[in-house]
Amino acid sequence: MEHEDAAKRLAExxxxxxxxxxRYLVTVGxxxxxxxEVQKALNIPGSTLSHxxxxxxxxGLIRQIRDSRTLYCIPQYEALNExxxxxxxxCCTQSRCNSATK
Amino acid sequence: MEHEDAAKRLAExxxxxxxxxxRYLVTVGxxxxxxxEVQKALNIPGSTLSHxxxxxxxxGLIRQIRDSRTLYCIPQYEALNExxxxxxxxCCTQSRCNSATK
DNA sequence: ACTATACTTCTATTATTCTAGAAATATAGT
DNA sequence: ACTATATTTCTAGAATAATAGAAGTATAGT
Numbered sequence: 259m260e261h262e263d264a265a266k267r268l269a270e271x272x273x274x275x276x277x278x279x280x281r282y283l284v285t286v287g288x289x290x291x292x293x294x295e296v297q298k299a300l301n302i303p304g305s306t307l308s309h310x311x312x313x314x315x316x317x318g319l320i321r322q323i324r325d326s327r328t329l330y331c332i333p334q335y336e337a338l339n340e341x342x343x344x345x346x347x348x349c350c351t352q353s354r355c356n357s358a359t360k
Numbered sequence: 361m362e363h364e365d366a367a368k369r370l371a372e373x374x375x376x377x378x379x380x381x382x383r384y385l386v387t388v389g390x391x392x393x394x395x396x397e398v399q400k401a402l403n404i405p406g407s408t409l410s411h412x413x414x415x416x417x418x419x420g421l422i423r424q425i426r427d428s429r430t431l432y433c434i435p436q437y438e439a440l441n442e443x444x445x446x447x448x449x450x451c452c453t454q455s456r457c458n459s460a461t462k
Numbered sequence: 463a464c465t466a467t468a469c470t471t472c473t474a475t476t477a478t479t480c481t482a483g484a485a486a487t488a489t490a491g492t
Numbered sequence: 493a494c495t496a497t498a499t500t501t502c503t504a505g506a507a508t509a510a511t512a513g514a515a516g517t518a519t520a521g522t
Contacts (some may be wrong), residue, residue, distance in 0.1 A: 261383070265376045271447075272371025273510085274364055281363070293469060300413045303512050308470050310510090317452045327468045327519050335451070337376070342444055345373075375480085395499060405482050410500050412480090429489050429498045 267317045275302065275346065276310045280319055283333040290320070290332035331346045366446045369419045369439065377404065378412045385435040392422070392434035403437055 271277050278300055283290055291299075297307050313329060314320045318337045322329050369449050379396045380402055385392055393401075399409050413433060414454045424431050 260374055261379065265374055265379045267374075268370050268379065269374025272367055272369075273372040274367045275510085277363065277367045277370065281450045297469095304469065305471080305512055305514090306510075309512095312470085313509095324518090327466095329469065335471090338447060342447055345440060345444055348383045349440075369519090377480085399499095406484055406499065407484090407501080408480075411482095414500085415479095426488090429496095431499065 259340045259344045263317070264341060267319060267341050268345065270313050270317050270339075272320060273310070275300075275306070276314060279307070279310055279331075280314060283320060283331055284335070284338070286333075288332070288335070290330045292328045292330055294328070296331060361442045361446045365419070366443060367446055369443050372415050372419050372421060373443075375412070377402075377408070378416060381409070381415060382435065383432075385422060386437070386440070388435075390434070390437070392432045393432045394432055396430070398402060398433060423449055 271280060279296055279302075282296055282299055285305065293311065295354075296311075297304060300307075302310075311320065311322075315322065318329050319333055320333055322331055324330070361384065381398055381404075384398055386400055388414060390430050395406075395409065398404075398413075399406060402409075404412075408430070413422065417424065422433050424433055426432070449456055
């Protein structure tokens, strides 16, 4: 993945509220959860939650599908994996690495 | 690692300039590199660089050791590992996981 | 058409971050 | 003491982000 895209994803996860939202979705599993469920679980005002969800969608970390009035937020595990791989791939290309030995 | 500390580290890495600094240090290896070398390599004004380095230090992603007039910036691989583990540990505690299968 | 539910978009306020020049500090050599 | 090098801290302007109430939109049931 590209440096700038990685930075964007990291920045979005670098906010406690958004990280909590993403974490919640990831722990819930691949079916995701309705916005309202996230709202109740984390106790965030609707407009604030919507704003943060839009940002997470903006960098591909989640997506939404509608089921009648309910919007499900689906965590994009692949996006998280790409990010993790990016962080790990940076490691010590010019040197031996004490990280890989872990 | 704690949710809030993880968010802080993610936020610091979520800035293209800081991510470039950290990436540079990580690729250079465990000896790290002098501030001036980073400055030349990435072409960042001194004061701006200093500011970003201070923030990376603030969340434990790098540390500095002085060798006479030269300050070496040392990437903290362990901090990065903690962060990566945090991101992976969040995965699907309530469900099967399509990430683990990767 | 009317009402309820589920959410988003608009709006504005407050707070934080980014950037970089200028001034200051730390160390070393002469 | 003086000068050079290496880097930080001070300062301030411009940009971006966080928060949440109020108003709007989408879907569904009556």
